[in-house]
Amino acid sequence: MRSPSRWHLTFTACVAIGACGQTGPGDDAPPASVVIVTIDTLRADHIGAYGYFRDTSPNLDALAAEATVFENVITTMSTTLPAHVSLMTSTHPMTHGIKGNFAHMGEQFGLDGIRTAAEVFTQKGYTTAAFVSAAPLKDHTGIQIGFEHFDQPDGRDRLNAETTDLALGWLEGRPADSPFFLWVHLWDPHAPYEPLPEYDVYSTDEGLFEFFEERGIEPSERNLRWNNAYDGEIRYADAQVGRLAGALRDTGRWDTTAMVVTSDHGEGLGQHGWRDHGTIHNEQLFVPLVIKWPSGMGARPGRVATLASSLDVLPTLFAGIALRPDAGLEAQFEGLDLLSDATDERDYVLAERTHRERGWDDGLRYALLSNEWKYLFATDGVDRLYDMQTDRHELQDALEHQAAIAEAMSELIELLRTAEQEHTQGELPPERAEQLRALGYIQ
Numbered sequence: 001m002r003s004p005s006r007w008h009l010t011f012t013a014c015v016a017i018g019a020c021g022q023t024g025p026g027d028d029a030p031p032a033s034v035v036i037v038t039i040d041t042l043r044a045d046h047i048g049a050y051g052y053f054r055d056t057s058p059n060l061d062a063l064a065a066e067a068t069v070f071e072n073v074i075t076t077m078s079t080t081l082p083a084h085v086s087l088m089t090s091t092h093p094m095t096h097g098i099k100g101n102f103a104h105m106g107e108q109f110g111l112d113g114i115r116t117a118a119e120v121f122t123q124k125g126y127t128t129a130a131f132v133s134a135a136p137l138k139d140h141t142g143i144q145i146g147f148e149h150f151d152q153p154d155g156r157d158r159l160n161a162e163t164t165d166l167a168l169g170w171l172e173g174r175p176a177d178s179p180f181f182l183w184v185h186l187w188d189p190h191a192p193y194e195p196l197p198e199y200d201v202y203s204t205d206e207g208l209f210e211f212f213e214e215r216g217i218e219p220s221e222r223n224l225r226w227n228n229a230y231d232g233e234i235r236y237a238d239a240q241v242g243r244l245a246g247a248l249r250d251t252g253r254w255d256t257t258a259m260v261v262t263s264d265h266g267e268g269l270g271q272h273g274w275r276d277h278g279t280i281h282n283e284q285l286f287v288p289l290v291i292k293w294p295s296g297m298g299a300r301p302g303r304v305a306t307l308a309s310s311l312d313v314l315p316t317l318f319a320g321i322a323l324r325p326d327a328g329l330e331a332q333f334e335g336l337d338l339l340s341d342a343t344d345e346r347d348y349v350l351a352e353r354t355h356r357e358r359g360w361d362d363g364l365r366y367a368l369l370s371n372e373w374k375y376l377f378a379t380d381g382v383d384r385l386y387d388m389q390t391d392r393h394e395l396q397d398a399l400e401h402q403a404a405i406a407e408a409m410s411e412l413i414e415l416l417r418t419a420e421q422e423h424t425q426g427e428l429p430p431e432r433a434e435q436l437r438a439l440g441y442i443q
């Protein structure tokens, strides 16, 4: 059984946790409460607030209008459990060691020094609760660590509304003035794409053909059907966002609560010949991130275009609500506060392909993204490079014309791979640690 790695990977020389340019509560103000909603399998470009042509997300869009919308956020791995572990710990899969939903069945992360958001909130005096909707996040995984109350489906998964009902019931029973951390995980729009009849409202139209054409998606009957049904399921998940936001307003908690809506990964839906997720194309990596701040805290409503990772959610959230992490947690964080200037020093964000085996290995392993380039590292040597400014949908491989850039990005991934392998076999050799430290990749 593999233990989670202890070596610490970061993509800048320092991690600045602070409330740069932000306001915080007075000393006697109660801590802000936090609700995190993770909508499984929600790709960013199917949401109104991210430019989608359909009205799939009226409630999320309304939330976004009074929130900070982070426009360019990728997950660390487009697989449910590893991505959620990264989100809840601000650590890469290379660090937390969970690289598939089921490869680690029975093994729990977080027992080797990595702390979860729930543990930290508990230490800060919060009441904590989680309501999850599917098997990859049930309590055999370790994702439940730190939650006082953890609720999961009896079977493999459950409907969004059932999970939301339970979360709302829990919220109703909470004293109005005590801080809480609530995580709600919604399974749909995960496959199979079978929206409830009242949400099965989309049929093929001209906008969908244009959307396909921009992205190089074949307009086959199957791909069109997937996209229509998927959009219906988004609408169903979005309705739950509206219910949760409404409950916060109705119970007088809106002004004292930060509400975060994000996803663990996107979905192929026929793009790059892929239906679901698990690999490293942009439609599977880019996720929404919307943070509605408590009154008088965090950033003003607006849009942030900084290239970011889901690793950045906790550092950004903690800074925004002026919740000071202790030194140990600060050292654990591999993400950055997106509202500070720390991201100026970050050149790349990294994503990794899932390690699950299903016979559909495409050879791709790592994606390294900068504002200018996206590099896909493959184990079969057929690497690829895409221009992020002009070819965000990865249609035209530019590697042949940009060999120097590709080589530099490849060398960095090779170094990280070597370091990870050495670490899992024992201790990271001092010379490797020094090499990473000199580049600013470990602290």
Ligand SMILES: [Zn+2]
Binding pocket: 040, 041, 079, 080, 081, 264, 265
């Ligand atoms: Zn997922």
